[in-house]
Amino acid sequence: MGILEGRTALVVGASSGVGYGCALRFVEEGANVLARASGSQNRLLR
Numbered sequence: 335m336g337i338l339e340g341r342t343a344l345v346v347g348a349s350s351g352v353g354y355g356c357a358l359r360f361v362e363e364g365a366n367v368l369a370r371a372s373g374s375q376n377r378l379l380r
Contacts, residue, residue: 336364345369 343360347353349371357369 336362339364342366342368347371349373 338360341364343357343365345353345357345360345367348357348369353369354371357367360367
C-alpha cells in the first residue's frame with residue numbers, strides 16, 4: 335500500500351520532465367492520476 339493510496343492527483347504538463355516523473359511516482363504510490371500531456375503521448379497510458 336502506497337502513501338497516496340485512495341487519493342487523486344491532477345498533473346499538468348505530464349508529457350515530459352518533472353510533470354511526467356511526478357505522474358509516474360504518484361501512480362507508483364497508489365494515487366489515481368489524471369495527467370494532462372500535450373500532443374499524443376501514449377507513454378502515459380498504462
